[in-house]
Amino acid sequence: MAVSSASASSERRVLVISPGWIGDAIMSMPAVQQFHAAQPDTEITVLAKPNLLPLWEMNPAVQKRLVYAGNGITALAILRGKFSAAYLFPNSTRSALLPWLAAVPERIGLAGHWRRWLLTSVATPPNDSAKQHQAWEYATILSATSSVLSRPQLVLPAVARDQATQRVAKLKRPLIGLLPGAARGPAKRWPADRFAETAYALHTQTGGSILAMGGASDAESCSVVAAAVGSSALNLAGTTEIPEWAALLGLCDVVICNDSGGMHLATAVGAPVVAIFGITDPARTGPLGTHDRILQHSQTQARAVPRTSAEAAEALATISVGEVVAAALEALHHGTRHA
Structure with a gap:
């Protein structure tokens, strides 16, 4: 399991499971950035497919990255990460199964595909005409409270x-x-x-x-x-x-x-x-x-x-x-x- 790190660990560790498409991943970044701004002492690790790892390495709100490497190996890596919470951006059953297998105490995401039983908390998309954009769904999963989301941020090597x-x-x-x-x-x-x-x-x-x-x-x-x-x-x-x-x-x-x-x-x-x-x-x-x-x-x-x-x-x-x-x-x- 390849892991990349940008900073030392902090007391609270959370896992964010990235969407699988580059566009969706970028649309999720404003929520992650806002979460980091609100909780700067919380270490954020993003789990992503190999092709998206370079993208998340450029986002300054993320401290560590995990690469998806099959269900068993990835679940073990999540277990070793000792995360207190996992935030699931994809709606797939697999994205909920992995932190469940790793016994992450809190598992938050949208209801998704037949996976409610794998979650400890089900997020509800905002019923607000000003928050129709998909980016707000990710913000809801992370319990973001701001009325405005920033533009996605990338720091280019x-x-x-x-x-x-x-x-x-x-x-x-x-x-x-x-x-x-x-x-x-x-x-x-x-x-x-x-x-x-x-x-x-x-x-x-x-x-x-x-x-x-x-x-x-x-x-x-x-x-x-x-x-x-x-x-x-x-x-x-x-x-x-x-x-x-x-x-x-x-x-x-x-x-x-x-x-x-x-x-x-x-x-x-x-x-x-x-x-x-x-x-x-x-x-x-x-x-x-x-x-x-x-x-x-x-x-x-x-x-x-x-x-x-x-x-x-x-x-x-x-x-x-x-x-x-x-x-x-x-x-x-x-x-x-x-x-």
């Missing part, structure tokens, strides 16, 4: 910042990030050819450079975007770990993206975001910045959508290249970044 700076050293400003992917699938993806048209239009009108970014599965769509611009574009899909990806997003003057983990990562590092939504509800899962621009035409606004959806595809198709270009130019003109 110096090596990641240096790598990102070197990659873009020869590119002309403005740096325009385009993220044509979305891990959830086609139901959240604006067509790649429209991202390409947007990239070409913005390059032509600003003289700037394009950074096409995403995971390895986004390589094909990012290649389409980069090809539309030529030598003034970089296709970085699948070539960066999370810290360098975050650093590259932080260097961008604007980021254009789908409703995705990359959208939340861009917001966390302060980049102005133009987010393209189909039928998912930005009031529940939108970016947590204060200067983001959301483009959506659909009257349907759902919490979750299937990976493929004709309705979502139609809704995304109604958003024009011109609208996206105009929103990006407005963001560039104002030059406002998140504090």
Whole structure:
């Protein structure tokens, strides 16, 4: 069981079980940050999947991290951690079973999937129109009392910042990030050819450079975007770990993206975001910045959508290249970044 630590232990130790998706993990960070601010002497350990460990290593509210390594090994690691409480952000039965097996005295989470008996306390989502966002569910689990949640915070490693700076050293400003992917699938993806048209239009009108970014599965769509611009574009899909990806997003003057983990990562590092939504509800899962621009035409606004959806595809198709270009130019003109 790999463990990383950022500080010495304190008297009270609590475990936070991270969501499994990068976007959800970032949306949970404001609650963890508020918990840490309210209880600075409590040591917070986050349990996360291996791919999310680098993300949580950049959050300053967390002192230790555990890596999920199978149910038995992970439950034993939790037992050895001697936690007084476990806060469960995922709704899965497994996330409740692990601290139950480790005999953690307090186990708090939403009712979830047939797991009430594994919890000592069931949190109830807030019934407040001002607290619809998913981030407030995590705050409720942690018993956060503030009326306002801060933006997710990430402290980028110096090596990641240096790598990102070197990659873009020869590119002309403005740096325009385009993220044509979305891990959830086609139901959240604006067509790649429209991202390409947007990239070409913005390059032509600003003289700037394009950074096409995403995971390895986004390589094909990012290649389409980069090809539309030529030598003034970089296709970085699948070539960066999370810290360098975050650093590259932080260097961008604007980021254009789908409703995705990359959208939340861009917001966390302060980049102005133009987010393209189909039928998912930005009031529940939108970016947590204060200067983001959301483009959506659909009257349907759902919490979750299937990976493929004709309705979502139609809704995304109604958003024009011109609208996206105009929103990006407005963001560039104002030059406002998140504090």
